[in-house]
Amino acid sequence: MNTVATTTPVVTSVAKPTTMRSARGLAYRGIRNIRRLPSAFFPAMAMPVFTMIAFAGTFAAITRLPGFPTDRSVNWFMPLGICFGAAFSGIGLGFSTIRDIETRFYDRLLMSPAPRRSLIIGPLLTAWVRVAILCAFVIPMGILLGVRFTSGLLGLLTLVVAALGVSTISLGWGLGLAFRFRDMRGAAVMQLTMFVVLYLSSAQMPLPLMRGWLHNVARINPTTNILRLSREGLVLPTSPDYMSWSNTWGGLLAIAGMSTLTLVFARRGLNKLDK
């Protein structure tokens, strides 16, 4: 009787590994790694700043083209920089996962009773925190360089939503490749594919001002919708790309669709790794 009485509280005190609890643990680990291994996070911070400054300066004259949606090149290129940074935040976690697989830390995670879902949700939460840090750093810097939100806080919100969406997509893609390649060969594929997908869109020029093959590719590339979402609060109110539901839903749909696809890709990769 006594034994039962002493055993019961012990059993109930053991934390049941729920998805969110395990995910939070993994997220904390990922966030701590930002401080412990800043060199791994640095490119994701440096790249948007560099893209914003270099592109806005080099290609400043493109705003003189008739029909260009803004009169400030920095307004056009800051969202691109943030989306690049968000993509690299997600991919960076793909790199970390490869490192964990190589150092066998991932084997220990797979042996633990943590729900498998949490191995994807945890890094996802880390990616979102990274994007929040990125936005908190790059947007004020952009404002100092002359960025003006033409539709107020709503413009800021759509930009952040687009960045979170890009990081979710890139994380799913990065994890999926990490689980399949299981070594640093996957890192090159992650970077290259994200780079190409982002560039084959309206990254540098608005769709109506493009010509030839790139126009055709960018028109069907869902990333164009996400970039439109990110920029709709930064273009001139007279532009057809200005803040409106018709310029928003396409981006949200693209984020939902691409995120689902890449996260399913990651989950199936994890299942393969688990076997």
Add this chain to the structure above:
Amino acid sequence: MTVATSNIVIETTAHSRQLSMRQTIAMAKRSTIELARQPALIAPSMFFPIFFAVLSASSFSKTTAIPGFPKVESFMQFALASTIVQGVLFGSVTGAAALATDIENGFFDRLLLAPTTRTGILLGRLAGSALFGLFQSAFFLTVLVPFNAPISGGIPGALVMVLSGGIVSLAIGAIMSSVAIRTGSAEAVQGAFPLLFVLLFFSSAFFPRETMSGAYKRIADINPISYLVEGLRALVLEGFTFSAVVRSLLVPTVICAAAILFALKELRRKLAAL
């Protein structure tokens, strides 16, 4: 007797020069074969510049009408020179990283132990980079010229561009080799690459200086990469003129000479420290 001795000295010097040249050629051959055997290392420096050129040509095709933009047949014609410089920058870093790897894995020490010429170790490696730069330049021109990017300077202009590409490769290779010798770390060489990338972006490589304004224009005005690219661009847009040839060869040659001297100084410093 004195004549005989001086003859021997002259013969020995000539023999030593021949030997030194043979060793440098052997080192150049080794670095070229090393690059050719690792296609995964050189593929990005061949693929990315072409990708960016094709992308920019389609993205910025309408920008050629902006006031201040040079008279061109297409944006691709404008981008031809920057593609060569960009590709050569990527490629030269690979060569310098290989030198750093030699230092890391001890091969460099074995070369020093052997009775080889000291400068040949560096110059051979750089010659390999220059050959690769020549190949890259010829490749970019062959691939891109058919896409409405004619070279006004014709075949002689194209040949000078290829030669200039080789010299630029030699210059950048020497700069990055200095980093390799000083640090002995391939990671440090790769880490220094973004600096070159930043220099490239803050120049007139991707857009003409005439369309820039403010701080960006001032930076592009003092950036040597602007003059490297503009020299090559002159051959594409202005034709095979004396001024264009001098500009496309003189700027890279001056940078190259300074960079090689600096790299040799770094090598001497390293040898003295051993």
